[in-house]
Amino acid sequence: MTTVSHASTPASALNAPVTRATFDEVIVPSYAPAQMVLVRGAGLDVWDQNGRQFLDFTSGIAVNSLGHAHPQLVAALTEQAGKLWHLSNAYTNEPVLRLGKALTDATFAERVFFCNSGAEANEAAFKLARKYAHKKSEGKKFRIIAALNSFHGRTLFTVSVGGQPKYTEGFAPLPGGIDHIPYNDLEAARAAIGDDVCAVVVEPVQGEGGVLPATKEYLQGLRDICNEKGALLIFDEVQTGVGRTGHLYAYQGYGVTPDILTTAKALGNGFPIGAMLTTAAIGAELNIGSHGTTYGGNPLAATVALNVLAIINQDSFLARVREAGEKMHAVLQSLIDAFPQVFSATRGAGLLRGLLMAPDFKGRSKDFQKACEANGLMILIAGPDVVRVAPALTVSDEQIAQASKIMHDTAAVFAQDKK
Numbered sequence: 125m126t127t128v129s130h131a132s133t134p135a136s137a138l139n140a141p142v143t144r145a146t147f148d149e150v151i152v153p154s155y156a157p158a159q160m161v162l163v164r165g166a167g168l169d170v171w172d173q174n175g176r177q178f179l180d181f182t183s184g185i186a187v188n189s190l191g192h193a194h195p196q197l198v199a200a201l202t203e204q205a206g207k208l209w210h211l212s213n214a215y216t217n218e219p220v221l222r223l224g225k226a227l228t229d230a231t232f233a234e235r236v237f238f239c240n241s242g243a244e245a246n247e248a249a250f251k252l253a254r255k256y257a258h259k260k261s262e263g264k265k266f267r268i269i270a271a272l273n274s275f276h277g278r279t280l281f282t283v284s285v286g287g288q289p290k291y292t293e294g295f296a297p298l299p300g301g302i303d304h305i306p307y308n309d310l311e312a313a314r315a316a317i318g319d320d321v322c323a324v325v326v327e328p329v330q331g332e333g334g335v336l337p338a339t340k341e342y343l344q345g346l347r348d349i350c351n352e353k354g355a356l357l358i359f360d361e362v363q364t365g366v367g368r369t370g371h372l373y374a375y376q377g378y379g380v381t382p383d384i385l386t387t388a389k390a391l392g393n394g395f396p397i398g399a400m401l402t403t404a405a406i407g408a409e410l411n412i413g414s415h416g417t418t419y420g421g422n423p424l425a426a427t428v429a430l431n432v433l434a435i436i437n438q439d440s441f442l443a444r445v446r447e448a449g450e451k452m453h454a455v456l457q458s459l460i461d462a463f464p465q466v467f468s469a470t471r472g473a474g475l476l477r478g479l480l481m482a483p484d485f486k487g488r489s490k491d492f493q494k495a496c497e498a499n500g501l502m503i504l505i506a507g508p509d510v511v512r513v514a515p516a517l518t519v520s521d522e523q524i525a526q527a528s529k530i531m532h533d534t535a536a537v538f539a540q541d542k543k
């Protein structure tokens with residue numbers, strides 16, 4: 125027998141000196157992270173290796189909705205860490221049962237499947253939709269309809285359902301039976317949804333696709349067509365869920381109820397967890413052995429998520445998100461008023477807001493993001509033409525004012541830099 129030589133891991137590896145340059149040496153180049161390496165956070169404040177402070181209006185892409193190092197979450201996770209980490213799905217546990225109860229009490233759903241990410245929640249939703257239709261239709265009902273410019277994750281199935289060709293390039297052959305239609309276009313939906321469609325999936329607000337909210341008429345129209353055609357309506361609330369739009373889930377604000385809802389991102393405030401929510405009748409199709417994942421419903425993740433829900437799912441908390449969202453909207457509008465040559469429009473819901481680049485600054489959202497970062501404010505983009513802000517839902521009026529000042533100061537210089 126031959127063996128391959130290897131270096132053992134010394135104790136010094138635990139404190140090895142690392143910098144941004146280390147990234148390029150050891151991580152595959154699928155990301156291009158910022159130059160600073162952040163080491164600590166508290167609320168919306170974060171600090172890098174050099175002790176420089178930044179105001180975080182990204183919340184890890186709508187994930188850390190209660191900010192960094194939230195005391196109740198730290199305490200709950202620490203307590204659970206001393207009790208029980210993991211069991212496998214051969215055993216259930218108290219935190220996951222409590223979390224399942226809390227989620228079904230708070231939503232239309234009667235059954236939950238737990239997993240570890242948004243992509244996995246969507247993967248479960250799409251597989252379930254296929255399986256649910258399969259028996260009834262003798263395999264004739266399998267087509268999935270999704271919106272152009274949508275985002276549903278990066279597994280091969282979910283990335284194929286997402287309507288962004290640049291993300292599937294080079295990965296063929298792709299899963300089939302998926303069609304894409306323009307978002308917010310009910311006529312196109314009506315034309316595309318035939319008897320062979322098992323599910324229609326949309327984000328109530330397209331996040332990665334440019335912070336574009338659906339109209340109420342669109343979601344209601346999709347609901348009606350799905351009812352008529354016997355297709356399941358899936359809402360991907362991975363980004364809009366858990367309070368982000370000022371409702372626990374965006375569907376509750378719209379008043380249109382899906383058959384399946386997927387949630388992740390903010391559910392664990394940074395501790396990986398995802399979930400697929402559905403009715404008892406539909407969920408029953410995921411019978412024993414039909415689907416699974418090692419970590420799904422892990423006690424550590426479930427404990428954190430349960431505490432997240434207990435904080436966010438309160439009328440007063442959600443009302444404050446809507447109020448802060450209006451203030452954020454006013455800030456973005458003031459940027460358009462002050463710099464109409466740079467910014468042309470704003471859209472979004474709650475604390476998920478987009479700011480569109482005007483024609484003279486087309487394709488330059490990333491440049492504006494970088495300029496804000498240099499001035500101490502972390503923000504997001506949603507494509508080359510949209511600046512995106514998604515601060516923690518606990519953001520104060522003072523922090524909104526502080527972000528406003530940095531964005532205005534940054535824009536004043538940026539406006540001189542027309543290419």
Ligand SMILES: *Cc1c(COP(=O)(O)O)cnc(C)c1O
Binds near residue numbers: 241244327388389
């Ligand atoms: C982020 C996101 C996903 C993917 O979630 P992961 O946890 O990265 O797999 C899916 N859908 C939407 C709408 C998202 O914003």
